[in-house]
Amino acid sequence: MIDTLLSGDRPRSRILAVVLVAIFVSLAAAPFLFPGTRALDVAAKVCVFVLLVASYDLLLGYTGIVSFAHTMFFGIGGYGIAIATTRLDPTWGAIAVGAVAALAISLALSFLIGLFSLRVKAIFFAMITLAVASFFAILASQLSNITGGEDGITFKVPELLRPGFRLLEAPLLGVTIGGRLITYYLVFGAALVLFLALLRAVNSPFGRVLLAIRENDFRAEALGYRTVTYRTIANCLGAAVATLAGVLYALWLRYTGPNTTLDFAIMIDILLMVVIGGMGTMYGAVLGATIFVVAQNYLQDLMKLASGAAKGIPLLPDLLHPDRWLLWFGVLFVLSVYYFPRGIVGQLRTWRT
């Protein structure tokens, strides 16, 4: 049963298995385990980013192509929902329309970009996607009558998902059973299903061909696989899942704006999560996203303490300043690329043998 769900791709490390189960249980029971809006926000963000990072890993870790346009597809999902619900009524129908339209746009765009640039070197693809994504970000902030510009769009969600909605009159186990809880479980459930689907994809024959392309595209081509076709399909698949992640994130925030979806900083975050967690292992996305998002929200408190403690020593308080937390993740990232190319998950798996 478990093997079928995980598509036969077991964690292959006892510590990893324990950690994954712990993360899964924490997320599944987050509203009951960690009361408070901030904790639930963090949990929802973890769910969304696990999915987003996993879809990016499909490109970077499994196919070996670097895209800087992943946040663009994430953003298309968010804007699709936001625009559809504000133009139409905030109903489930509008959400479906927005999601489908966003998916269609993402697929078309990723197909075009792929067709255009995946034939050539990895570097070329990386440069083209960087240019296209930055252009898209500027476009979104300029076309303010459609996208709300820099302010973004705050929108209404269907009745069932609104914070004011109550499913049960009395709180259950001290937790209000209302719109926020339902939204959280919607996000969690959708992310879980899509993650398992991605796991299925990378463990299918299709996924094996992607790995072959990553290892040696020339040889894969010689064996009779059309590498361009496979790369393009992987690119479109990754873009589609990223779009859905954007849809989920927008539903959770009830807001879409450049800073929550299209910002280049988010692209950097995704890269950090993939590489630190472990490229080419879907579980790396789970670990990377969880560690990163939790650190993003709680490490700063810790650094504030450390920075205060280091007062008086030159430069050190500045280095430990709460706003500089990305510095330390950057260092971790560089070290990961050099010394642990398979990230935390790869390291855990090596220790076992």
Place this chain on the structure above:
Amino acid sequence: MSAPAAQSDALPQSRIDFVPVLLVVAIALGAFALIGSPSTWVTLTVAGLAMGLLIFIMASGLTLVFGLMDVMNFAHGLFIAIGAYVAVSVMKVFSAAAGADSLAANLGAIAPALLAAIVAAGLLGLFFERVIIRPVYGQHLKQILITTGGMIVAEQLIHVLWGADQLTLLRPPTLRGSFLIGDIALEKFRLASVVIGLATFVGLVLLLNRTKIGLLIRAGVENKEMVEAMGYRIRRLFVAVFVVGAALAGLGGALWGMYQESVTVLIGAQMMVLIFIVIIIGGLGSVGGCFVGALLVGLVANYVGYLSPKIALGSNILLMVVILLWRPQGLYPMSKQ
């Protein structure tokens, strides 16, 4: 120009492909027809040339490094940012001279600022090549990741050293304002940028075509193994090219900071997009292509910005797509690709 040597009869002679150059002229003339007013056209053209040449200064090193060693440095924007920040600091030291209303005093402030920017970016380039890039030669994926990581760390360190706020980098009084010739207004700083940019281009062309080092670099771009087999240490040559490229980026960053009169850590990342477009248009690895590409991008950005501001943002991407449809490998494709 370092256009690839065409296979010709007896002696291989580099033949320059003039079609892209004519394209630049054609675009300028076409814009003249659309704009109509000569004075506006001259102002826009000078602005476009200035922007293009500044981009060329920043981009030339990156494209050379790619051509020579097949390394794409996604942290190139870092050198731009460092150049701009160092220029801010040095200008602050010479603030009296920079604020004075005499050209000599102003130059006395700008020259050390630019020099410091060049040196700082060059040294950083040396460090970057030795420590960050050296272990990942030949691995494209890791290069992209590691240089991006290096950029994240370095951007944060810039925040630590200079603070996270936007800094101002005021142009000295004698370089502000513009010359008026008839009803044509020519901004002084833009003219200065054009002069510096052209000097850089001419210097690079002379270096590449008239010196032995230039010969080796061009030979290395064409066929690295052969140069090594002749007994030259291409690695050393590469370090030198990398450092010069970084130093030029630093110079470009300092000038661009003065052009905008403000500096944030994002200056590098913002320029990187334009630089990538320029070197893709020009053909990866080609200095001549980079020059023509930079002029095209600068001119088109300014003309379109005037003619229809709405699509100005997309003009660069559009230009890239059109050029790639015409010549999929860029204007001057390198022979080995």
